[in-house]
Amino acid sequence: MLVEEVFKLTEFRLIFPPGIFKTSQITMQLPLNLRNLLVKPIARRRHFRVNADSLLLDIEVSKFFFEEMVNEIKEKEKNYQGIWRISKIFFPNIFIDVLSAKGTPLFIISLNFRNYNYYPPQIGFLSPDEKLIFKFKSDTIISDDQGRKHLIADLNHGVWVCMPGSYEYHSYYFDIDRWELERIKSNFNIIELINRIINMFDRAKEDIIEIAAR
Amino acid sequence: MSQEEKKIIITFVIQGKEFPIEVNINQNIKGAVHKALKQANQQGSLEGWELRTEGGELIDMNSSFKDQNIINPTKLYLSKGAGRGGL
Numbered sequence: 001m002l003v004e005e006v007f008k009l010t011e012f013r014l015i016f017p018p019g020i021f022k023t024s025q026i027t028m029q030l031p032l033n034l035r036n037l038l039v040k041p042i043a044r045r046r047h048f049r050v051n052a053d054s055l056l057l058d059i060e061v062s063k064f065f066f067e068e069m070v071n072e073i074k075e076k077e078k079n080y081q082g083i084w085r086i087s088k089i090f091f092p093n094i095f096i097d098v099l100s101a102k103g104t105p106l107f108i109i110s111l112n113f114r115n116y117n118y119y120p121p122q123i124g125f126l127s128p129d130e131k132l133i134f135k136f137k138s139d140t141i142i143s144d145d146q147g148r149k150h151l152i153a154d155l156n157h158g159v160w161v162c163m164p165g166s167y168e169y170h171s172y173y174f175d176i177d178r179w180e181l182e183r184i185k186s187n188f189n190i191i192e193l194i195n196r197i198i199n200m201f202d203r204a205k206e207d208i209i210e211i212a213a214r
Numbered sequence: 215m216s217q218e219e220k221k222i223i224i225t226f227v228i229q230g231k232e233f234p235i236e237v238n239i240n241q242n243i244k245g246a247v248h249k250a251l252k253q254a255n256q257q258g259s260l261e262g263w264e265l266r267t268e269g270g271e272l273i274d275m276n277s278s279f280k281d282q283n284i285i286n287p288t289k290l291y292l293s294k295g296a297g298r299g300g301l
Contacts, residue, residue, distance in 0.1 A: 076230025082268045083291070101269035148300030162299040169299050177298065187294055191230040195293040203270040 017146065056092075057115045065116045066092055069190055076191050084109075084198060092116075095126070098198055100206045107133060107209065109197060111190075112167075120179050121190070122167040123197065125159045131213040132158045140208035142200055151200055155211070161200075165193045224279070225289045226250035232289075239280040247275055247292065266291045 015025045056062060070089055073096075077085055087095040087108055096109040105128040112122035125133040135153035143149050150163045160168040165188045170179040182188050201208065219238065224246060226233045233250040247265060265273040268289060273282055284290075 072230070079227050079230055079232060079289075080291075083270075144296050144300060146300075148296075150296045150300040152301065162301065163296045164298055173299070187297075189229045192293055195291065196296055199264065199266065199270065199293060200296065201270070 019146070055115075057118060061118070062092055062113065062115060066113045069111075069113055069116065069121075070094065072190060073194075080195075083203075084194060095130075096194060097128075098201070099203070101203045102206065104206055106201070106203065106206065109194065111194075117183050120165055120167045120170055120183070120188075121193070123161050127209055127212045133209055133212045134158055135209075135211040136201075137205075137208050137210045140202050140205045142202055149200075153211075161197060163196065164188070165196075220285065222279070222285070223287045224284070225287070226254075226292055227289055228254040228256065228292045237279060239285050240278050242278055243273065243275045243282065246279075250292065262294050262297070263292055264295055266293075 011027055011029050013025055013027045016023070018024065073086060073094060082099060082103060084096050084098050087097040089095075092113045094111045094113070096111065098106045098109060100106050107128065108126040108130065110124040110126055112124070114122065125136075127133055134155050136151060136159060141149050141151050150161055152160050152162050154160055160166070162169055162172070164170070164177065164182055170177060170182075221236055221238050223234050224237050226235060226247065228250060231254065233253045235246050235249050235253075237246045243265065244260060247260060247263065251260070251263070260275065263275075265275055267273065268291070273284075273290065279285065
């Protein structure tokens with residue numbers, strides 16, 4: 001219930017990961033003595049966040065970090081011959097060619113470092129002829145050890161990666177999973193990020209794109 | 215040297231850096247992975263780490279190199295799984 005721009009909390013819901021309990025969620029009533037707690041609605045908190053989908057916050061900072069990313073990827077790509085290689089570099093983008101197990105081009109990962117590292121890189125997928133990919137064939141995407149798939153088809157904006165370290169993930173889960181708390185960890189190294197994305201695909205298959213722009 | 219004692223160099227690639235480790239082909243893969251991660255200053259357990267071939271095949275770290283048909287020097291790639299998120 002909305003009361004003068006705040007919510008009056010009366011119940012809450014516990015959501016469990018799949019495979020632990022028979023039920024996936026339980027709704028619980030708050031005890032009466034706690035029901036007058038007032039909390040700001042999540043929608044309003046989101047409103048205060050800077051929307052940087054297409055905004056460049058500080059070009060000098062972005063260029064500084066972009067150079068660092070370019071140098072790191074250039075230095076390390078030699079150790080991934082046969083898996084991926086740099087395709088194009090143009091500020092603030094780096095395109096990565098991903099190869100099948102047989103060495104043929106599968107798709108391109110587009111990394112956009114527009115506001116790195118204030119925000120994580122924006123990640124998109126292009127066909128080998130640089131057309132936006134909206135959907136991959138489902139049998140070519142590998143589930144994680146909990147049975148979840150992290151590549152989400154989107155017929156409007158293209159496939160996005162639902163994984164920490166991507167702009168799209170931290171933008172979606174802004175309230176509960178902050179990039180600021182993650183970016184200094186070595187797990188979020190750019191090389192690691194590229195490899196994690198590639199490991200979501202079955203590279204033994206060569207025809208993996210279901211829908212791409214014409 | 216007999217097949218039972220054969221030692222090879224496995225090069226583990228972690229976050230773009232190479233970490234060569236001498237292994238006995240009969241030894242458990244996990245032990246060698248642990249050594250490589252230690253050299254890469256990756257502390258903690260092996261939980262969440264995945265080991266793959268260049269072709270992307272996932273390797274069972276609980277088996278031996280020989281059981282996984284890894285009997286010659288090669289490169290193997292270590293990275294973390296996707297972690298949170300997903301549907």
